[in-house]
Amino acid sequence: MLQLSRNCSTKELLLLESVTWMNLQWGTVDSIHGPTKNIWRSNIAYSVNNQEVKLPVDWRIAGGSSGGSAVAVATGTCFAALGSDTGGSARNPAAHCGIVGFKPTYSTVSRHGLVPLVNSMDVPSILARTVSDATTVYGVICGRDPFDSTTVDIDITPEKPYPIDPSQIRIGIPMEYHPSGLSEEVLAAWEMVASIFEKAGSSVKKISLPHTKYSISCYSVLNQAEVASNMARYDGLKYGYRPNEGTSVESLYAEARATALGQVVKARILAGNYFLLQRNYKKYFEKALKVRRLIVNDFLEVWKSVDILITPTTLTEAPSLSEFCKLDNRQQCSSEDYCTQPCNLAGCPAISVPVRLSANGLPIGIQLIAPNYKDFFLLAVSNWLEKNVSFPKLDLIDTETIK
Template identity: 40%
Template sequence: MSDAKAVADRLVKAKRLNALLTPPKDLRKSLNAQAAAARPTGVLYGMPVAVKDNICTLEFTTTCGSRILEGYRSPYEATAVAKLKAAGALIAGKTNCDEFAMGSSTEHSAYGRVLHPLDKARVPGGSSGGSAALVAAGAVPAALGSETGGSVRQPASFCGVVGIKPTYGRVSRYGLVAFGSSLDQIGVFGRSVHDAARVLSVISGRDPRDSTCEDRDSLRLPTVPESLQGFVIGLPREYFPPELDPAVRRACDRAIRLMKELGAAVREVSLPHTPYAVPTYYVIAPAEASSNLARYDGVRYGPRFNGAVDLRGLYRSTRGQGFGPEVRRRILVGTYVLSAGYYDAYYKRAQQMRALIAQDFRNAFDRGVDLLFTPTVPSPAFKAGEKLGDPIAMYMSDIFTVTANLAGLPAMSLPIGRIKGLPIGGQLIGQAFLEDEMIEAAYALERVVPETDEA
């Protein structure tokens, strides 16, 4: 049992990263109370787990990195959080994130940007950048994040930690503040594959409060395999384009060689609709966001900004002042693609493309491939401000991750090398509800990849 004071001290020490939104005083008080109440028989007894600020907790406020929910205390907690507590874990504060999880750099938080733990001029990735940074800085062994288009895997890759996005429906979304409901899943960060996997195992499984959560038992953890004998790993050629950062390519080549040495059969596959994944995502996600975020109107949620003379004026001023620029932009894009006259050209077309992207994966798996291996992000962590002026450049950071969200598949990122000290992540994409196979391969690869070497 790590004592509450030591847990809090480690988190407060990482304060310069701006990764934690919970004030130190509140954190210490709550950790003391939680440690006293934690069940000693739980499988995560005493393990501190930081939680992204778009997941509801009773212990701390839930602001989603937004001004519109400043000071909001949820009267209920997420199923994932309740399961962590039941397993004896300590909820170690709320982590900074892009506002409503919209962003790829954690620069779009109303509470300031999160710093990359290894280079303060760079971003930790996003939107779960606070969770990734705290795990990378050694402040907590694991943290919860959430994914709509790569918001766990991309920051895991940038910060050099393990990040897992489970199959859609594996973990209950009850208490996860909705962004894109057909894409959202709670994911986990860990210092190691094992830390991430055991937290995922605890939070997974059926939940009567979420009808999109599958009626399945919680995930059973695989054992660490001796080899990868019998595994067929597919390399989708669309994920290794000529413009891929050479260091990322070298790190991937080395990881592929190591998997072969472990006995895996490696073959090239094609996922031909991959180039359309980002535009598809940036139609579907904003469309769903525009309806999910309708509730922040100053009546149901959010402060009532003064000066309105009628109800619509109240809505407009509350939303206009409460949301930051990226959220406003996405709500507008979402409203645009759903509006009369544009629905067929954008939204319907994106839905069809989503089906084709999912079919690409099924075709690859039907041909005997067990898992796919790709780079997680086309480059290492970029500099703060570098992509703020161009939303499309920022969106392209998700090019290798959005496909798994669109298809609802499990995927994870693990460190496979470094370039000039900056971590590089490799991605494994698995078949629906076969997280155990994916984690097994990750265990094997993790043991042999020299994480600290230059790729």
């Protein structure tokens, strides 16, 4: 976040607001303030294209883990918001809340000031109501930062806006992004977007990313190993909660972590340390690194024949809280992150664009992916798509107007 203030001129105003605590679950359902509600189909009054929604039903999750940022943008609380995207944490809530979620290329936005979770995958990402708004914010925050050695010293900002001619764009449809849990409505939205590009003259063809089926397992091992390392700093001495009593350093550590860390965090720390044990290092951690390289190579290979990949963002519309909480953390990850986390493993820029409403009146987002450092090209293509889908406008209304 510090990088933002350094990049903003005196003529630019930046509003940052914290709406949720550090969250490691996909639905933003374990916040210290309680679950984050999705404005769509919640018990909060709103209208779509000036048509009042009078009968809200069992409210839906906002997605996560940047659900607070997504709801803040969707409700008009702020122009745009930031969220750390490690495996889809900005794109998933954007899809569920009917807004744009953009994860830039890894190394183009500074992580200085960001609470680290998985250093090799974390990317400060942008949530906004339109692609144009996301582009504006990205233009401010991207670039080299001497406080973050992982940022690259290259200028990816175009001298002028990309002229988008759909007939010159090659679109790839990954066959592996059609898992068994993909809903019919998300599939229909995916096909609709592919058809829009095809009718505009784009070349649309099926491609293969053969190691996608291993990506969730690879992501889980690497994620938990880095979490174990990063969370070690929260010992109650220099960082994190410190209990009032402690008879020894060991008891202080134990009490601080037992009280301040949630079950999901504890589970990841334990799993990460297990993967990093000397007897397990080659079997799990090194093997996961090799699989990650294969996934990166898959993307490098497809960029030889296509310019943009189109996939679902999430497998379904936003589930209800009761439905989502029936799943354990592993199932939540497999469902919510299936289509998004490969981009974090490969470092590719990716964006979720809302394209239509489901039969239940819930947003469906579609993900567009581009080669590394083609961020502004991806944003330009996404802006063109946004204008051609005419996603319904959400307007908040005063609760007093509902009779």
